[in-house]
Structure formats: C-alpha cells, structure tokens
Amino acid sequence: MFHSLFTFNFTEYTFPMTEGHPSHLANSNLPMSAKHFQLYGRFWDVVSLLAFVSAAVSVIIAHSNALTWRETTAAGLCVAQGVLYFFAIARSGWPISRFRLTLYFVGGLGLWLLACWLNPFLWWLGFTYFGQMFGLLPLQAVIPGTAILTALIVLTISEWKITDLPMGAVIGFSIQWLIAMVLYLFIYGIIRTSGDRAKLIAKLEAAQKELELAHQRDTELATLQERERLARDLHDSLGHALVALSVQLEAIQRLYKVDPERASAQVDELKTLTRASMDDLRRSLAGLRAPGLGERRLSEALQTLSVDAGQRAHLEITCHVAEGANQLSPAHAETIWRIAQEALANIERHAAAHTVQLQLSITPNAALLSIQDDGRGLPPDAEKQPGHYGLRGMRERVEGLGGTLTLTSDGNGSRVDVKLPIL
Known part of the structure; x- marks a missing residue:
C-alpha cells in the first residue's frame, strides 16, 4: 500500500540514465549499485501500473451486474492514469524533468478526482500518488504535496461534505501523514548522509591516486638524479683518467x-695513474651495484659500516644506535644507511680525522642522525664547489623524505645532522 515507505527522493542526484531508469552510475552518490537501483525503479513502475489496472478491474467487477456509463468512465479514467504514468514517468529518461513531473501529478490527480466523483470507491487510489510523491518530488514539494493529497483523500471519503467530515478519518489520516513524514525525513537524512560520505570517499580516493602518482614521480626523479650523480662521478674520475692515459x-x-x-x-707514472683510476672505478661501481640494506637490520648495518671504515682508515669510530631503529620504514632506513655510508667515506678520504662519533636516536616524531669527526673540516660552501656531488646527493635523499640536513664545520672538525620526520 504505502509506496512512500519504500520509495525516496532521488531527483536531486544527477547521473546518466538509459530509457526509464539508470543503467550506469559512474560516480553514483546513491547507497546502492546501478543494477539494484534499476531493478528498484522497475519494481515500483510495475506496482504503480498494477495499482491503476487493479482499480479499473475492481470497478468493472464490483458493478458487473449493473454496469453504467459512470463505472465504465471511471474504469477508463483509471486506465488513463496508468497510461499517463507510463509515458510521463516509466518511459522517460532519468532524471525526470519538472515539466513531466508537473504534467503527471496535475493531470493524474485531476483524472483521479474525476474518477472519484464518478465512483467514490476509488479514493484509495490516492495512496499511489502519495507514495509517488515521496519517490519523485524534491523535499520542498513532498511535504505540501502529501498534505494536500491527504486532505483530498479525506474530502473524497466524505463525498466533499466538509460539514460532515468524519473526525476519526481526519485524525487517522493526519496521524498517518505525520508518521510518514517522520519516516521520510529520517530516511532522507540517511540517504543524504550516505551521499555526502560517498562524495568524500571519492575525493579521498582521488587524492590517494594523486599521492601515488606524486610518489612515483618522486621515485623516478630520484633515480634520474642518482644516474646523473654517477655519470658526473665517472666523467670527473674515470673519464679524465682515460684521457690522461x-x-x-x-x-x-x-x-x-x-x-x-x-x-x-x-710507464711508472702510468701504472700509478691506472691504479688510481681502478680505485675510482671500484668506488663508482660500488655506488651503482650496492644492494643497500637488503635483508640486514639497520642497527647491524651501521655497526658493521663503522667497524669496516674504522679498520680501513685507522679511525676510532664510536657508533650508538637507539632502540627502535629497526622499526623504521624501509625508505627511512635506506636513507639513513646511505647518509652514514657517504659521510664516513668523505671522512675517510678528505678529513684526516682520528675519531668519529656516529649516533642515531629515535623520537616519536623523527629519526635523528649525527656524525661528527675531529678532522680538518669542510671547506667554505662545500656543497657548491665542483666535485662535491656526494654532499648534494645526501641533501637530496633527506629532502626527498621531507627531512633536513645540516652541515657544520670549524677548526675542530665537521658535523652532519639529519632529521627525518616519522609519520
């Protein structure tokens, strides 16, 4: 009976439709799939058409023994209402235009009132329009429309004798209308909330895709930068050496x-130059082929790196790694490892230091790496000078993760401080 309890206002949502009802919802805000919504609409099309046909058949059957022109005309008006619904609502594309909605409800209610004048028994057919108003009209038209329709139903029952209106019917239909309004507004609010959530989810998915693309671009850029750094190293070391050879x-x-x-x-000088070139080549190949941390834990890798560098360059390296370092993300761990590797290599080649302190501490919001030596220090504007590509590469790695790198140097050595934010 109550179409209104199951049909709700979808006219505020715009989406592509085939003839009659939706067949594809690319970005639907509805809390149901396109296929389900299509079946939902078809179901109520059938219910509405059956209601009009049933009204016509019931009039014919009820007066089959004494069928007059009034009953025949009333039955024809019921069929006309069904035809109007088919062409104005069921057969038209969604969303339904205001013109079609106005044509259907004004024309349909007019046909219904005329049929009720001919046969008051057809007053119940007004419930069909009651439910259709919930399903087809926007919110601002549903409340006055259903209120007017409820009043017309009561007047039809009383055969338009206002002074003889049955109070029981008035009270009963009024309560029924209020209950229907409460249910409608409640479910309408749920649908709108669901639609807002769907829009928000769509925006979040779009933002996630943009972040993934940005991350992919950053990865590709980092790869290109690393290739450029290696190309510069090979050109400035091996390239020049080959020319000299x-x-x-x-x-x-x-x-x-x-x-x-x-x-x-x-020839002796040539041997010396060749050995130096081979050392440069080995360092370049190590930078290209080094697998990074691989399966090693960050704490173990840093300790091993410190021991190897200390034995190779006769340095006293103190390494302190805080607990929780092994729980860092692979990107953070790889960056810290590479920074420590580059910093110790620079100290080994250029600093003429005796002692080095490497410390990695973890806070709730950041990973802090500090490497300090007692060597000769860095030259002024070291990053800008030709040949110091390692320092620039360190900064690029850190800034690629949103961190900061600070280089300090004085007569007592140099210090590298790295801060990587932890999300």
Missing part, C-alpha cells in the same frame, strides 16, 4: 725510440 701512452710510444729511461719513468 691516452696522452701518456702516445708520449711513451714516441719516447721509447729516443729516450728509453724517460719512457720507463712515464
């Missing part, structure tokens, strides 16, 4: 005929 080989080739002793001295 080529020049010296040509000189030796000419000297062997006129001055063998000098040519032999050039």
Whole structure:
C-alpha cells in the first residue's frame, strides 16, 4: 500500500540514465549499485501500473451486474492514469524533468478526482500518488504535496461534505501523514548522509591516486638524479683518467725510440695513474651495484659500516644506535644507511680525522642522525664547489623524505645532522 515507505527522493542526484531508469552510475552518490537501483525503479513502475489496472478491474467487477456509463468512465479514467504514468514517468529518461513531473501529478490527480466523483470507491487510489510523491518530488514539494493529497483523500471519503467530515478519518489520516513524514525525513537524512560520505570517499580516493602518482614521480626523479650523480662521478674520475692515459701512452710510444729511461719513468707514472683510476672505478661501481640494506637490520648495518671504515682508515669510530631503529620504514632506513655510508667515506678520504662519533636516536616524531669527526673540516660552501656531488646527493635523499640536513664545520672538525620526520 504505502509506496512512500519504500520509495525516496532521488531527483536531486544527477547521473546518466538509459530509457526509464539508470543503467550506469559512474560516480553514483546513491547507497546502492546501478543494477539494484534499476531493478528498484522497475519494481515500483510495475506496482504503480498494477495499482491503476487493479482499480479499473475492481470497478468493472464490483458493478458487473449493473454496469453504467459512470463505472465504465471511471474504469477508463483509471486506465488513463496508468497510461499517463507510463509515458510521463516509466518511459522517460532519468532524471525526470519538472515539466513531466508537473504534467503527471496535475493531470493524474485531476483524472483521479474525476474518477472519484464518478465512483467514490476509488479514493484509495490516492495512496499511489502519495507514495509517488515521496519517490519523485524534491523535499520542498513532498511535504505540501502529501498534505494536500491527504486532505483530498479525506474530502473524497466524505463525498466533499466538509460539514460532515468524519473526525476519526481526519485524525487517522493526519496521524498517518505525520508518521510518514517522520519516516521520510529520517530516511532522507540517511540517504543524504550516505551521499555526502560517498562524495568524500571519492575525493579521498582521488587524492590517494594523486599521492601515488606524486610518489612515483618522486621515485623516478630520484633515480634520474642518482644516474646523473654517477655519470658526473665517472666523467670527473674515470673519464679524465682515460684521457690522461691516452696522452701518456702516445708520449711513451714516441719516447721509447729516443729516450728509453724517460719512457720507463712515464710507464711508472702510468701504472700509478691506472691504479688510481681502478680505485675510482671500484668506488663508482660500488655506488651503482650496492644492494643497500637488503635483508640486514639497520642497527647491524651501521655497526658493521663503522667497524669496516674504522679498520680501513685507522679511525676510532664510536657508533650508538637507539632502540627502535629497526622499526623504521624501509625508505627511512635506506636513507639513513646511505647518509652514514657517504659521510664516513668523505671522512675517510678528505678529513684526516682520528675519531668519529656516529649516533642515531629515535623520537616519536623523527629519526635523528649525527656524525661528527675531529678532522680538518669542510671547506667554505662545500656543497657548491665542483666535485662535491656526494654532499648534494645526501641533501637530496633527506629532502626527498621531507627531512633536513645540516652541515657544520670549524677548526675542530665537521658535523652532519639529519632529521627525518616519522609519520
């Protein structure tokens, strides 16, 4: 009976439809799938059409023994209401235009009132329009529309004798209308809330996709930057060495005929240059092929790195790693490992230091790495000077994770401080 208890206002939502009802909801705000909503709409189309046909058939059957023009006309008006519903609502595309809604409800209610005038028994057909108002009209039209329709039903029952209105019917229909309004507003609020949540979820999904794309772009940029750094290292070390080797080989080739002793001295210099070039190449290949942490724990990797660097360069390296370091994300752990590796390599090659202190501490919001030595310190504007690509690479790695890198240097050594935020 109460179409209104199951049909709600969807006219405020706009989405592509095929003829009659939705077949595809690309970004639907409805709390149901496109297929379910289509079946839902078709179901109530059938219910509405059956209501009009049932009204016509019931009039014919009730007066089959004494069928007059009034009953025949009333039955025809019921069929006309069904035809109007089919062409104005069921067959039209969704969302239904205001013109079609106005045509249907004004024309349909007019046909219904005329049929009730011919046969008051058809007053119950007004409940069909009552439910359809809930399903088809916007909120601002539902309340006055259903109130007017309820009043028309009561007047039809009393055969338009206002002075003889049955108080029981008035009170009963008024209570029924109030209950329907409360249920409608409650479910309408749920649907609107669900729609708002759907929009918010869609926005969050779009933001997540943008973040994923941004992360992918950052990863690709970091890879390109690392390749550029390696290319610069190879050009400035191995490239220059090969040029020098080529020049010296040509000189030796000419000297062997006129001055063998000098040519032999050039060969010794060539050996020294070759060994130096091989060392540079090994360092470059190590930077390219190093697997990073791999399966190692960060604390163990830092301790091993400190021991190896200390034994190789005769340095006294003190390494303190706080608890919780092994729980850092792979990106944070890899960055800290690379920074420590680069910093110790710089100290080994350039600082002429005796002692080094490496400390990694963990706070609720950040990971703090500090590496300090007692060497000769960094030259002024070290990052801007040619050849200091490692320092720039350290800063790029840290800033890529939203952190900060600070370089300090004085006559008593240098210090590298790294702060990586932990989300």
